[in-house]
Amino acid sequence: EFYSSVHTMTKVFGYEQKMLQHMQKFVADNQSKLDFLRARLREFEQERTEAQHWGTAYFESPLNQYLLSKRLTVDWRRVQNLMYADTGEKPLERLLKLRQRPSMPDASELEGAIDGLLRLQYVYRLEAKHLAKGILDGVNHGTQLNSEHCVDIARLALRDQHPRLAHAWLLEAKDRVFQDPKLQPQILALLVQAKAELADFRGVNDTYQELLRIHPASEEHARNYEEFMRNHAVKAGLYESKTIEEHAPIPEDPSKLDEFEAYRLTCSGHSRLTAREERHLRCGYMTETHPFLLLAPLKAEELSHDPLLVLYHDVIYQSEIDVIRQLTTNRMARAMVTLTNQSTVSNVRTSQITFIAKTEHEVLQTIDRRVADMTNLNMDYAEDHQFANYGIGGHYGQHMDWFTETTFDNGLVSSTEMGNRIATVLFYLSDVTQGGGTAFPYLKQHLRPKKYAAAFWHNLHAAGRGDARTQHGACPIIAGSKWVLNRWIREFVQSDRRPCLLWDDSLATYAQIMELAKNQETKKEASS
Ligand SMILES: O=C(O)CCC(=O)C(=O)O
Ligand SMILES: [Fe+2]
Numbered sequence: 001e002f003y004s005s006v007h008t009m010t011k012v013f014g015y016e017q018k019m020l021q022h023m024q025k026f027v028a029d030n031q032s033k034l035d036f037l038r039a040r041l042r043e044f045e046q047e048r049t050e051a052q053h054w055g056t057a058y059f060e061s062p063l064n065q066y067l068l069s070k071r072l073t074v075d076w077r078r079v080q081n082l083m084y085a086d087t088g089e090k091p092l093e094r095l096l097k098l099r100q101r102p103s104m105p106d107a108s109e110l111e112g113a114i115d116g117l118l119r120l121q122y123v124y125r126l127e128a129k130h131l132a133k134g135i136l137d138g139v140n141h142g143t144q145l146n147s148e149h150c151v152d153i154a155r156l157a158l159r160d161q162h163p164r165l166a167h168a169w170l171l172e173a174k175d176r177v178f179q180d181p182k183l184q185p186q187i188l189a190l191l192v193q194a195k196a197e198l199a200d201f202r203g204v205n206d207t208y209q210e211l212l213r214i215h216p217a218s219e220e221h222a223r224n225y226e227e228f229m230r231n232h233a234v235k236a237g238l239y240e241s242k243t244i245e246e247h248a249p250i251p252e253d254p255s256k257l258d259e260f261e262a263y264r265l266t267c268s269g270h271s272r273l274t275a276r277e278e279r280h281l282r283c284g285y286m287t288e289t290h291p292f293l294l295l296a297p298l299k300a301e302e303l304s305h306d307p308l309l310v311l312y313h314d315v316i317y318q319s320e321i322d323v324i325r326q327l328t329t330n331r332m333a334r335a336m337v338t339l340t341n342q343s344t345v346s347n348v349r350t351s352q353i354t355f356i357a358k359t360e361h362e363v364l365q366t367i368d369r370r371v372a373d374m375t376n377l378n379m380d381y382a383e384d385h386q387f388a389n390y391g392i393g394g395h396y397g398q399h400m401d402w403f404t405e406t407t408f409d410n411g412l413v414s415s416t417e418m419g420n421r422i423a424t425v426l427f428y429l430s431d432v433t434q435g436g437g438t439a440f441p442y443l444k445q446h447l448r449p450k451k452y453a454a455a456f457w458h459n460l461h462a463a464g465r466g467d468a469r470t471q472h473g474a475c476p477i478i479a480g481s482k483w484v485l486n487r488w489i490r491e492f493v494q495s496d497r498r499p500c501l502l503w504d505d506s507l508a509t510y511a512q513i514m515e516l517a518k519n520q521e522t523k524k525e526a527s528s
Helices: 006-060 062-084 089-099 107-123 147-159 163-175 181-197 201-214 219-230 232-237 259-267 318-328 362-375 405-409 510-527
Strands: 283-286 298-304 309-313 352-356 385-390 396-399 421-428 438-440 445-447 454-458 472-474 477-479 482-490
Touching (some): 107 147, 147 181, 181 201, 181 219, 201 219, 259 438, 318 352, 318 362, 318 482, 362 454
Antiparallel strands (some): 309 454, 352 385, 385 482, 396 472, 438 445, 438 472
């Protein structure tokens, strides 16, 4: 897909260079045709002026008779043939061919691109006012959107139940309408819709009046306005002015958040650990798991103790990343998500991925030896290496890496005998200019992708149940491209590494655990 990877976009961008060349040729060909015609036109006009000057005497000259006949037969035929000719046919044909390539974005991909933009706006709480000026999360990208662009985005926002965003985009479109005044009625009609959805009835009324003022002849608008006025709910709201915020306010009580909201507020940095919650977390050198680490200790940064989440710095080399980039070339394909009984392409996960077995390259085995040191887990039966690339707007909504019972039951797990995914190691193979972090909403942690670093976490409770607190997601990319490597480690052969707990430590709910932690905290404080 066009919008799921910068990689593909670069390719299509290359095609546009060729399209430009064909267009240049087309214009040049037509230019010489027009130049020729213009020259003939001038010649013919000149001849006629001269003839008129001479009057009928002109036709007395046999030479002039000859010239006129020649003009009316041969010369005019030439002109006529040239006017008929499909000049620029060749470059036009070549242009069409290029545009028909399967990799050329189509209407659905244009929608995908707008969808990505709206997701960025929604997740990071960006303002249309800034976006339209090319400012993305405070960074000026030097691109301006015009009135038509703003209307396009607004229309999709409205369709996808984002009336607040649509409203903001329509105000931008309105501000720029001098660029294209014929858009005005369209903008106002959409604004009516957005305001109606937001129950801003006074706004709807004002907008209808504005619309009827500039478009008094429209029966449709007049009819709609009448119908609107007949509605009871409307009447009460007609005198109440309402300010419409571009983003819904953040609920005071975090327990009121649904999972997606929690994920997006973690991505945007609105939900994060307080200094007090953070103070037990340490960073330092780790040497325990292998004697080799005494020479080259791992740089570990604790992000959560329970469940365990650690960020290791500088655990993959550029030379290894170079090999990986070679290995993955031409193998990336749009990622799927697993529903209850099938895998499918979804807007919840817009990235390109590929799986590569460690037997394919020595480097992958070297990486796994390092992962064994980082995790103290056995890597013999880990899944194949999964590489992923996210383009602009690319993201992966909140999810758990561990498989549910249903996923197992529906036969969607490979090598079930290896058990569940006990742990994940997520390597960052690139930096990301803006956005693209990994958010853990329950843990209130947001990991900025840092090239050469890797996050490690336990997915399962010690007794083997999936740990819901490990829910996480890849935040949308604002600018740049993100490359990651997933190592998913299974339960099989780990019993000596991470012994299974004999009581079910998952039975306590998250709320109970938090409550317990809070009580301990207050106890500690009381005793200190
Ligand atoms: O790319 C990321 O930051 C997270 C990816 C992820 O969670 C996954 O692929 O399962
Ligand atoms: Fe994941």
